[in-house]
Amino acid sequence: MTASPAPAAAALTTRAQEVSSRIVDDILTLVRQETSSYDLPGLAAGLDLLRELTVQRLGQPDHEHCYPGGECGDTLTLTYAGTGTGAGTGAGHVLLVGHYDTVWPTGTLAGWEQPGASEDGREKLGGPGIFDMKTGLAQGIWALKLARESGAPLPTVTFLFNGDEEIGSLSSRPVIEEAAQKADVTLVLEPTAHGAVKTARKGTGIFQVTATGVEAHAGLAPQDGASAITALSEFVVAAAKVAAPDRGTTINTGLFRGGSAINVVAGQATAGVDIRVSSEAEQARVDEELDAIKVSDPRVRIEIDHAWNRPPMTLNAASAPLLALAREVAREQGRDSLPDTAVGGASDANFVAALGLPVLCGMGAVGDGAHAQGEFIYPDTVAAQTGLVAGVLVRLTRPLRG
Known part of the structure; x- marks a missing residue:
């Protein structure tokens, strides 16, 4: 047939x-x-x-x-x-x-x-x-x-x-x-x-950013603490400025968690950041500029998990x-x-x-x-x-x- x-x-x-x-x-x-x-x-x-x-x-x-x-x-x-x-x-x-x-x-x-x-x-x-x-x-x-x-x-x-x-x-x-x-x-x-x-x-990146600070009593000794929440907030604001929409690069912090109690200077905070890029060159630039961000309190450590999920x-x-x-x-x-x-x-x-x-x-x-x-x-x-x-x-x- x-x-x-x-x-x-x-x-x-x-x-x-x-x-x-x-x-x-x-x-x-x-x-x-x-x-x-x-x-x-x-x-x-x-x-x-x-x-x-x-x-x-x-x-x-x-x-x-x-x-x-x-x-x-x-x-x-x-x-x-x-x-x-x-x-x-x-x-x-x-x-x-x-x-x-x-x-x-x-x-x-x-x-x-x-x-x-x-x-x-x-x-x-x-x-x-x-x-x-x-x-x-x-x-x-x-x-x-x-x-x-x-x-x-x-x-x-x-x-x-x-x-x-x-x-x-x-x-x-x-x-x-x-x-x-x-x-x-x-x-x-x-x-x-x-x-x-x-x-x-x-291309997409699903980055996790972790801030580790120093806990302290918010009322008795706030000066002894180094707020992870404050530092991570600074990081998130700085990260948003790395975006370049004219080059197809967007950066969005969609999740933010931190702290243990309202009267405790936060010892840890995490943020989930969604990154979109149109080229490998932009991917490299974003990596470099995020790593270069500094926060005002040097006692807080910022760690970035550069998890690029999909290539452009x-x-x-x-x-x-x-x-x-x-x-x-x-x-x-x-x-x-x-x-x-x-x-x-x-x-x-x-x-x-x-x-x-x-x-x-x-x-x-x-x-x-x-x-x-x-x-x-x-x-x-x-x-x-x-x-x-x-x-x-x-x-x-x-x-x-x-």
């Missing part, structure tokens, strides 16, 4: 439109299972649900492996063998990456209010993690389902679902990097930027042909264009791009409000985004060439 030729992206999108209500049902099923990055039982239940949904839509995988996350959510890979052939190249191999953890504490769903329609009357759907990024997970599963049903030759597809992206992919990073090196192409199902794919992302991502030479292919698919869908953009947030695509491998990010939801109470998707875009991923898959039966 001869395999069918690759169907036009328009036909895949039309089919996605016919089943869009079922795709949305799967999205909402995933949203109803809360998966806070810090709730291990919730994450386990969420991963079980995600696997079950994948198997319902695609059947049993040809290979699967679960990587324990320890204090983080587990990482699961599910591989479906391809049916395409190329001249000595095999079927090609595509990695689809998506995280199932969210920033929302367990219990958030109960108080979530659905958004009203947009100003132009378009329907919105909201929920914790619906935009970032449970919609992308469901769309990716359905994209492969529709591509398989079309009868077209297909690449091998591996889904990688990780449960710790929102806290830095601490356990899943090596799994992602290894899987990406085995694949020909990686598509990250993170949400779009208002419909644009993401080809550049900032740019559109590397390997990814440019993949972007061109996605744009070709979008044109077949009838879109005027498929824009790409740079964003301040980081994702697991940063790791893949840093290896010099082809990757596109932002292949998922269209909506807005990531990490905000109003996060939402436009359900009328679900079919087009699913069709886009499906259309790219049927064109990747051979390894992408520059």
Whole structure:
């Protein structure tokens, strides 16, 4: 039996439109299972649900492996063998990456209010993690389902679902990097930027700063104390001045803790600092200037844990042909264009791009409000985004060439 030729992206999108209500049902099923990055039982239940949904839509995988996350959510890979052939190249191999953890504490769903329609009357759907990024997970599963049903030759597809992206992919990073090196192409199902794919992302640092001072009675002998809180406050103010927004560098102290009692000069304080940079040069500058900060009381010791979490991502030479292919698919869908953009947030695509491998990010939801109470998707875009991923898959039966 001869395999069918690759169907036009328009036909895949039309089919996605016919089943869009079922795709949305799967999205909402995933949203109803809360998966806070810090709730291990919730994450386990969420991963079980995600696997079950994948198997319902695609059947049993040809290979699967679960990587324990320890204090983080587990990482699961599910591989479906391809049916395409190329001249000595095999079927090609595509990695689809998506995280199932969210920033929302367990219990958030109960108080979530659905958004009203947009100003132009378009329907919105909201929920914790619906935009970032449970919609992308469901769309990716359905994209492969529709591509398989079309009868077209297909690449091998591996889904990688990780449960710790929102806290830095601490356990899943090596799994992602290894899987990406085995694949020909990686598509990250993170949400779009208002419909644009993401080809550049900032690098991130998650620094912990600790101040160690000298405790003393705040009333009887305050002069004997050296306040860690006062010193760390000075540091935080100075650190904010190291930011250079015109160069893409931002610095935000998001957590601050310290002291033991209101009537004790604080002996210790800690701060959690979020740093975003667009280049390795800025990363080096920030390291140097933070280390150079001095506080007014020399009795307080400042220690900085320089924890650079993700490298900056740019559109590397390997990814440019993949972007061109996605744009070709979008044109077949009838879109005027498929824009790409740079964003301040980081994702697991940063790791893949840093290896010099082809990757596109932002292949998922269209909506807005990531990490905000109003996060939402436009359900009328679900079919087009699913069709886009499906259309790219049927064109990747051979390894992408520059």
